[in-house]
Amino acid sequence: MNPEESCFILQTITKTRASNPEARTLASTLKSSTESMASFSSKASNMFSLSNLPSASTMFSTYASLATSTMLIRSMVNDFIPHQLQSYILSALRSLFAPRQASQLTLIVEEYFSGMNRNQVYEAAEMYVSAIVSPSVERLKVCKAPREKNFTFTIDKGEEVVDCFEGVQLKWRFVCSVDEKSSSTEQRYFEISFNKRDKEKVLGSYLPHVLNKSKDLREENKVVNLYTLGCFYDDMGGGGGGGVWGSINLDHPATFDTLAMDPELKKALIDDLDRFVKRKDFYKKVGKAWKRGYLLYGPPGTGKSSLIAAMANYLKFDIYDLELSQLRYDSELRRLLVATANRSILVIEDIDCSVQLHDRQFDGTYEVPNDQLTLSGVLNFIDGLWSSCGDERIIVFTSNHKDRLDPALLRPGRMDMHIHMSYCTMEGFKLLAFNYHGVKEDHPLLGEIEGLMENTEVTPAEVAEELMKSDQADTALNGVIDFLRRKKMEEEKIKADEKGKEPADCQEPNKEQKSENEGGKKQEKTNKRRNTKSRKSYSRNRRRPTKANPEIFSQ
Ligand SMILES: Nc1ncnc2c1ncn2[C@@H]1O[C@H](COP(=O)(O)OP(=O)(O)OP(=O)(O)O)[C@@H](O)[C@H]1O
DSSP states (O other): OOHHHHHHHHHHHHHHHTTOHHHHHHHHHHHHHHHHHHHHHHHHHHHTSGGGOOOHHHHHHHHHHHHHHHHHHHHHHHHHSOHHHHHHHHHHHHHHHSOOOOOEEEEEEESEETTTEEOHHHHHHHHHHHHSOOTTOOOEEEEOOTTOSSOEEEEOTTOEEEEEETTEEEEEEEEEEEOSSSTTOEEEEEEEEEEGGGHHHIIIIIHHHHHHHHHHHHHHHOOOEEEEEBOSOOTTSSOTTTTTEEEEEOOOOOOTTTOOSOHHHHHHHHHHHHHHHHOHHHHHHHTOOSEEEEEEEOSTTSSHHHHHHHHHHHHTOEEEEOOGGGOOSHHHHHHHHHTSOSSEEEEEOOGGGOHHHHHHHHOTTOOOOTTSOOHHHHHHHHHHHHHHSOSSEEEEEEESOGGGSOHHHHSTTTSSEEEEOOSOOHHHHHHHHHHHHOOOTTOTTHHHHHHHHHTOOOOHHHHHHHHTTOSSHHHHHHHHHHHHHHHHHHHHHHHHHHHTSOOGGGSOOOHHHHHHHHOHHHHHHHHHHHHHHHGGGGGOOOOOOOOOOOOEEEO
């Protein structure tokens, strides 16, 4: 403290000394010490002049007065400045003059940890960094897996990307280094650098944000797979489900937009799916396995397989296409179900056609061996197993004949929603005509088509086939009109023939009745043929109309 500063403090204290005796004493002491300091300062300035070198006694007295002043100032500081303020000032001064410490913290995210365990954070980082690539990056790697829709970009080694999160600036750097011991192994890792003071925010909020964001990105880019028994072809570079299931990309273009079905039913189903995927906590709360069952039934060619593909594309869930006819034992079923992944749809098509299950219901004399599959067994088994393994599972059964299904399947609580896929309605036709040829609502031919469709049962598959016969909208629509007329005439002829025949109980069985009655080998043959077809049915056209009424049932 120089004499001028001491004077200033002295003046300030003098102003208050009239009312405060302690301040009065302090002021007089401070005055004398200020005078001593002033005299010391003038003596010191003279000291450096050789001609005026002070004597030893002068120096001693100066030192003594300086020491007294220092002690006095210290006691003043102790008396007048609060202790916390003192320590704050001290630490500020200390940090000002202390040697400068590094303020940056760097996290290392290695590809592998503890040997060969792949680091989840690294996987997430790869995905995340590719999404925050900035224009400043000079080298980018681009790649695309077979049949993947989008390109994936990753930064090259040594490149840096800057990210901002809730006011925190973070720098990502991708590093590749060759292990000196085994020169063939390349170690890859990310460095994340940020200010040390943001450590808690980065660990507590930023890293979870990176994990979540990368999960979303993965879902966005996810290619839906179709799994079926055996590795008939696996274009993902490995057998899905540990070799039990083989997979291919499901390249099915069906979506809810392309699907001709009752608009209310479609909306109800979409809402149901949306609610299901959001209800993780609800299922946990009520102690139920997080699964949903749908029964799709209706005539062939009404879009049951297309609907499954649309559901898978909508949710980005993989499909496991299970053919019960290929299984003989419970243990096989267990192995298959355990090998399915979360967020998937297990499909059992044409459930009414599964040989043993069908026989059990329709042939009372047939004895089911203990070790063989039965529908009830399968259902009970699936229910039990779902409860203990996996999340977000959907199971879909399809059938062309709901009336032939085992009551165990229809029991309340078994299948959550029963969806009837019916013959083509005018609404459905308009959607198909628009999708195939861009035909608008006011097209002049639509009126005639509507009149014909009211009295004729046609499946969307039949309509789709007619629409595909020409590239010209008018030609295609005229083709549909011809087709509907022919169909109507056929139906009228059948009706007329039936009228002219004997009473109902003496009538010849029709095609469907015949197939029901034939049983045995013929039934088995039909079933096998249908089952082998089911895998392909995600991408084919079929035309096998039967009669049914629109209906939706939801539990
Ligand atoms: N509702 C529909 N909306 C749009 N296209 C449909 C619809 N139904 C059928 N199709 C067309 O018909 C083809 C066959 O339909 P799909 O295989 O989905 O019927 P399905 O009811 O599953 O028949 P099956 O019972 O014989 O398996 C589809 O690829 C599609 O082109």
